[in-house]
Amino acid sequence: MRPGQGNAFKEGKAVASVRTGSIPAAQPAPGTAQQASEDQPAVWAAGLAKSYGPTVALAGLDLHVAAGETVALLGPNGAGKSTAIGLLLGLLTPGRGQVQVHGRPPSRAVAGGLVGAMLQDAGLMPGVRVGELLAMVRGLYSRPLPLDALAGIAGLGPLLGRRADRLSGGQAQRVRFAAAIAGDPLLLVLDEPTAAMDVQARRNFWEQIHAFAGRGRTVLFATHYLHEADDAADRVVVIAGGRKVADGTPAAIKANFGDQQVRFTLRHGSPALLAALGGVRAVDQDGARVTLHTSDPDATVSSLVRSDVRWSGLEVGGPDLETSFLRLLAGQS
């Protein structure tokens, strides 16, 4: 766990709580309940498991998210991401294991206004205007963000007078984001938040998430896009088949699981030479077009330049997560 961000006083308290070796029980401490909650890990889950009949959705997940962290829950479809999120929001009851949000059971953390969430299949209240809807949601929290700030952050100004059930997919997504942060929650949970967004909307969206996280808030988001996890998260937890298979910084995850690709058209040289280039893990060939899967594209390209191989049409591509997951899953079974 990372020490709490913020002033020295808070860090001192965080260290003290680590020394006691467990989550401190409720005790008369200076400050409000809110401050006490801020010193707890934002998410703490141990051995979390959930099955639907014979289908195992989550098979024992341990998850720790420190306050102030931005963590990506990365995995292919069906990995158990949404189940994990449902459990930590109290929408589901675990079959086994435990989960706490800021030291409380999830439903109490939600009831206490510590959590805001943007769910994958959540909609907006029909028959009301966006401004009315957000005002109502703000009213449910004790210390909401000002409506002006909200409209500014989420680029909602022009939508406030519109009917919430007559928005385009991207507009609705913006309103759902605004509703999720309306209460200025300590923990913001997002399940595949950019699914309905185009490229520009995605960029704006992640800028807003950064702005929100920059105020010391915790963000946990599920995605199956490695580049999103890479761009937005301090830490990436990879889950596949209902289990955690990796946990680390985006760079470490990419080095381990997300092979990058170097592609070119082979003009001269033996394919056998290619496998010996720096960082190369696998070579695919489709006619003269070669794809090198590499853990270190820099090393691959510099050794390619020094080699006797002649090429044209060089491309360096991002990690191919799908391939990595398939390899990962194959390795597990």
Added chain:
Amino acid sequence: MTGFLALELRRSLRDVRYLIIAVAMPIGLYLLFTGLFGTHGQRAQGLPQPVELMVAMIAYGAMWAVFAATGPRIAHERAIGWDRQLRVTPLNPAAAVSGKLLTALAAALPAMALVAVTAVVSHHVQLSAAQWLAVLGIMWAGVLPLALLGLAIGYLAADDIAFPLTMALYFALGALGGLWIPLSTMPHAMQDLAQALPSNGVAELGWRIAGGQASVLRAVLVLAAWTLGGGLVALFAYRRRAIGSAH
């Protein structure tokens, strides 16, 4: 909670389906029936035709108002995921359900009052102030079991069948409950059935009070039984959905 309730109410009053079916239709039917049956005859309850029909249409309008605000609306909110979104806010689930119930009951009031106003304006129906208060107030309380049935439908039925199901129940309870045709013109078996229905219970309360009769016990018992039954089904439906909407 108050903000949630206020917004639910505002939304109900803007709902065109509500305005047409709950408000305009009972008024239209009232004018139609009083035109057809005349205004001088007496009906089974010994009440003047305009009063008897007024009470029936108050019950009819109130019934749709509480159904429209519950069954189809809740089923739709579950289908589009608003229900889920609300569950990740601090709004207490019990408060959310109570809010729905109160909104439904509140939506019944304008529908009821406007039929009464129509009766006064068009046929000069006269009741004492105490009778007006009692007719409207007690019939209003009597709508509670219907609102609970609406909640049950909302939490049990799929979005695409909730509206037709609610409509069918509304027509069935209206016709079989003696709101369209006087009970005395029905066969005995159907009269017995009618007297066990909550729609008839609500109208019965109004007829008895408007006629100055104190014996409302049977209607109260029928409505109490429906309140208990409807409440249990609604509770079951709500809990089932709370556990079931796992996805």
